[in-house]
Amino acid sequence: MPDLTTHGDDEAAVNALRSAVMRLSRRLKHQRVDESLSPTEMSVLGTLARCGTATPGELARKEHVQPPSMTRIVALLESKGLVKLEPHPEDRRQKVVTQTERAEAMLEESRRKRNAFLASLVEGLDEEEWAKLRAAAPVLEKLAHL
Amino acid sequence: MPDLTTHGDDEAAVNALRSAVMRLSRRLKHQRVDESLSPTEMSVLGTLARCGTATPGELARKEHVQPPSMTRIVALLESKGLVKLEPHPEDRRQKVVTQTERAEAMLEESRRKRNAFLASLVEGLDEEEWAKLRAAAPVLEKLAHL
DNA sequence: TATTGTTATACTCTATAACTATA
DNA sequence: TATAGTTATAGAGTATAACAATA
Numbered sequence: 001m002p003d004l005t006t007h008g009d010d011e012a013a014v015n016a017l018r019s020a021v022m023r024l025s026r027r028l029k030h031q032r033v034d035e036s037l038s039p040t041e042m043s044v045l046g047t048l049a050r051c052g053t054a055t056p057g058e059l060a061r062k063e064h065v066q067p068p069s070m071t072r073i074v075a076l077l078e079s080k081g082l083v084k085l086e087p088h089p090e091d092r093r094q095k096v097v098t099q100t101e102r103a104e105a106m107l108e109e110s111r112r113k114r115n116a117f118l119a120s121l122v123e124g125l126d127e128e129e130w131a132k133l134r135a136a137a138p139v140l141e142k143l144a145h146l
Numbered sequence: 147m148p149d150l151t152t153h154g155d156d157e158a159a160v161n162a163l164r165s166a167v168m169r170l171s172r173r174l175k176h177q178r179v180d181e182s183l184s185p186t187e188m189s190v191l192g193t194l195a196r197c198g199t200a201t202p203g204e205l206a207r208k209e210h211v212q213p214p215s216m217t218r219i220v221a222l223l224e225s226k227g228l229v230k231l232e233p234h235p236e237d238r239r240q241k242v243v244t245q246t247e248r249a250e251a252m253l254e255e256s257r258r259k260r261n262a263f264l265a266s267l268v269e270g271l272d273e274e275e276w277a278k279l280r281a282a283a284p285v286l287e288k289l290a291h292l
Numbered sequence: 293t294a295t296t297g298t299t300a301t302a303c304t305c306t307a308t309a310a311c312t313a314t315a
Numbered sequence: 316t317a318t319a320g321t322t323a324t325a326g327a328g329t330a331t332a333a334c335a336a337t338a
Contacts, residue, residue: 008219018257021167021170023290026171028164028167037195039303065307066307068320077337091319092275115157118164125285129288130156130285134156135281140163140282143271146267216297237298239295239296240296240337241297279298
């Protein structure tokens with residue numbers, strides 16, 4: 001575990017990381033495959049892709065929105081054919097939300113588009129820079145999941 | 147310039163980068179110093195910090211927002227004492243927006259808070275991982291500005 | 293006539309409060 | 316009585332259309 005309080009270099013690196021990550025994410029976010037989906041709708045699909053299925057209440061907690069908002073979001077996604085709602089097997093108050101194949105395809109297309117954009121940026125690097133970034137990619141992934 | 151079309155490893159690295167950057171940025175965004183400022187208001191202050199001054203029209207283009215929206219945002223920021231508006235020296239149709247010292251202090255505090263959060267995540271890495279990330283930080287910065 | 297910025301108005305997204313159904 | 320989800324309503328943020336002032 002690095003001690004960041006002592007080295008000025010570390011502090012500069014953290015600052016550079018924060019700035020770059022925020023700026024890069026803003027540009028990646030603009031690379032959208034479907035303009036008709038709100039950020040939260042996209043995020044819900046992403047959550048479903050990771051977790052398989054979830055109840056509206058679970059989704060509300062994970063997305064940090066209130067239950068009534070999630071009711072509306074899920075209804076919109078259903079009307080667009082991106083999720084389907086089924087009765088909960090054990091509790092008749094709850095519902096189970098599952099993403100459709102169409103949603104999966106859309107997410108894959110979205111990832112593909114953003115990857116292509118990022119790849120086009122990477123073309124502006126030289127081999128040595130890209131090697132450094134490639135080596136850091138798994139670390140950045142670990143960091144994001146900590 | 148790396149050729150990303152041939153190496154599967156490169157493709158995987160790009161994918162990991164995209165995913166990590168998006169996820170990390172979402173978590174950093176939650177580290178806010180002032181809940182009363184909307185994301186776009188914060189972004190406008192950041193743009194002013196980088197560019198010094200700008201007209202409302204320039205800000206609207208940079209933030210990908212329509213002019214009437216920027217009118218409202220600038221008015222809100224002015225009412226909060228975070229920017230000041232002055233007449234344009236050469237064109238009397240335009241105005242010049244400048245951030246105040248208070249805005250600068252708030253931005254610095256915001257950066258400080260996000261850096262602290264990111265530093266706390268970095269504590270979860272070992273020395274080797276952190277070295278890789280530190281080496282990649284300037285490259286990531288260059289990438290974000292390409 | 294074109295451009296900058298504003299006003300008036302409507303739409304989208306989310307929140308709070310009150311309600312229904314089930315546990 | 317508590318919990319899951321919904322309905323009704325209000326607030327924040329942004330967009331479009333129409334307008335005023337200046338180039």
